[in-house]
Amino acid sequence: MQKVNKIIAIFLLAIIVSMPSFGMQTSSNDMNEKDKNEYNYAYSIGVQAMVYGWAPVMMDVARELQTSVDHPMSNGQAPINELGPITRLWDYRDRSYTTPNNDTYYIQGWADLDDQPMVLFVPKIENRYWIEQILDMYTESVVDLCNATVGEEGGYFILAKEGYDGPLPENLPVYYSRTKYIWLAGRIGVKNNKDQKIARQIQKEFRLMPLDQYPNGPSQPTPQNSSEAPKVNFPQGLEWFKRLEVVIAENPLAEDQAIVDTFKEIGIGANSIDSISEIKALALQQAYIDGFNIILDAARNSSQPVNGWNWEYNAGVYGTDYLARSSINMNSIGLNSPERAMYPKRYVDNKGVQLNGNNSYQITLPADIPVREQDGGFWSITMYDAKDRFMVENKIDRYKIGSTTEKLIKNDDGSLTIYISHKQPKDKKMKANWLPAPNEDFMLQFRLYEPEKEVYEGSYKLPQLYKID
Template identity: 30%
Template sequence: MKRKLLVVAVAAILGTAGYAILKGPNLQKKNPDAGMTMQEIKARDDQSKENWAYSLGVQAYVYGLPLKIFERERRLRLNERKLDFVMSRKICPCAPINEFGHMTKLATADDTLPYTPNNDTIYSGVLLELKDEPVVVTIPDVLDRYWSAQIADAYLENLPYIGIRSTGGKGGNFLFVGPDWQGEVPEGLSLRRMPTNSAVIALRYGIAKDSPEEIAKVMEIQKQVFTTSLSNWGKEDGFGKVNPVQMERKEYDGDLALFEQMADLLNENPPREHQRDAVGMFQSIGIELGKPFAGDALDSAIQRGLKRALDDVDNIMVWKVKYRGTPYATRWNNLHEGEYGYHFINRAEGALEGLLVHSREEGVYFSTYEDVEANLLDGSQKYVLHFEKDEIPQLQDKGFWSLTMYGTNFQLIDNEIDRYSIGDRNTDLQYNDDGSLTIYIQHEKPEGLESNWLPSPDEGLFRINYRIYLPGEETRNPQTLHKFLPGIQKVQQG
């Protein structure tokens, strides 16, 4: 009764004006075709259909971009010639599918990596394909340093970690299985069920930058990292042996090849259950779970809209990557964490720039192309970044922070002292008497201040990433982290 009275009261208050608001301005036009020729009506309707397909095409591209990037990594590992090349050049921590690959050094300007590298941790990684058989991943206990095993599905969305924060540094034997696997878990294995049959693990081990023997220590840890096909587990001489993975990959061509590939990737690794409804909106452009994409059968206006979308999406993603995350007044952008929910544009930008992005408890990332006055950072200029004592990041145990210099290609900048980042692990870092800290960002060596120098290029634009690993509560809380984000100040040169 109360609900009925409320409805009557609202109706009385709104009256006819309220009805018009609810009805919507575009629906009030009783005859939208009035005064138009048949040819004009058809042209308008075709253009509208094309625009609708264009808008859905952009959204479909954004939704499926992580799958395409995962496919890039998969095809690399399935191509023996290319894989041998990148493994010999140490371009990435790559290895055949279901096997760990290891970097044996920190990234430098000599490396050209397919993602934004850090200069803080040594990478290991494995691409898992679990449809045919589960894989046991063995990781040793490491208690004396930062480390994390970041685990993500085919959409590059994070799943629960293993590492110094999440498991107290304890490793173990973990059975990774696909969403449909049914079987008995052998004794001594911890089950990790993935929402997709394809998954990835990124292992990061932190090192003290001024300690060369640290790399040797991490390489010894890497020797204790194994993968074993479940059918080999428990067999004599079976530990550490992975059965070869064979996967046929289709080649695509034509104007709408990307959407055809995207539909196949969606069917190969359907989205998590709670996100499947999001794919339903793409049915009118020919992308539907369980069905192949038939671009030639689509209406010509829809085809035109999809082609237009493909013309624009690269620039859209360039813009989004450049200004990704939450902006702050000091011109830093807080990058979105790797648990995206329905924020598919954030997921796409994270996959495109960094492949994998940490969850907030594990690390918070910031980037900027600008000084505090919103001018683009330029190698011909000099800058300082000054942290008051209470602006220096608060950290959890084994946490640390760094500032890393990048070119516009997201790679590290060559410089005369081979310093690509600076942070609290630089043992010669000099703090001011009041506990504050000043970092000098410029191409020329700042005489007498070299310990606090982050070298920039001699000219041209650059950007800086600010990473905080294992941030404390205030440092990772979106409501308070602004306290740790001083702006980069341009030095006036007279």
């Protein structure tokens, strides 16, 4: 999922979406005036519902997908109110979520706060990047637990639904969600191959328990092996609107009641969508197609380009900017807040031409990229195909280059020149610093974990990327 990535930087998390096709549609021009008015009104509300509801529907699909097991799996799936570890770095094999990272282990889960609060235990984590990003069903950030916000000592953290007034343990921090369901999107930095064993042990020590089991709730069970990430079945057309009705009913927001009430005209919250008129059904099918394209256009163009890199500075807190919420989550479900991670991406070279692996490119990065190393911060640049935004198989199994990549050859001033092409370079330095590309269009995503203030406030600029001979 990218605009990204805060995506699941924390699972990171993004869902594959494809342009739907419903075949021949009846034109409103073929209708009498009364029917045409009914069509147009339903269509306009349907488009509004699309823009409003894209992110929560994505979240609900992800929740169903990730919790559709009866035991934690090594691909991150786990029953509700349990944690699911992903026990390897993701690579080209993983095609459930767009732009997954190759930098961290994931430790994620979904919780239902209706019956009682949940308590998350975080172990002591020193000298390492980690985050447990907590999101409500509308992708608003509940809290980002990490070294920068709660320190490296770890501890117990209470997650409750707004309005809960039962007893709580003293001296424990409490964070409230607007919705019954929350997503715990956790990541643990992995520095190199030798470091994976240590990171995996830290991953095992996280615990999630109902409040009535605090503090002795069970440890994570050993996950069952699963060779692939689960595949997404995303609803389209009328099925999408049905799914929106379910999400809104389960996770109502008082502050959104006015706009949600307007959706009753198309069967959401009043009558089953199955019972709406044929004219309204046709209108909603077209509204889905056009709403998708409206969100997609915003996803492609709403970021701020600087030197060919597209930055997103407004993730995590959306208020009533529903189009921003939808477009950001179309690119990357659950994008982190800028203070925790930034994910600038690019599709074009210095002349604005689409990147393609049949060409060669280079970028020279400065010696000091502004990330807070004291909070575990680091950076990387990852290769994805341009169409679906998945990592690309290559013969050296290198999917990214970053501050933890070993055996890179730096320039005399400490800067680093990265070479990008499909064909492996012959020059020793270029070969050492080579980021393999597919022999087709591709995109690059930079990740700055725990960026300095100059990054997330917009004054920092990444260097330009140049096509070379």
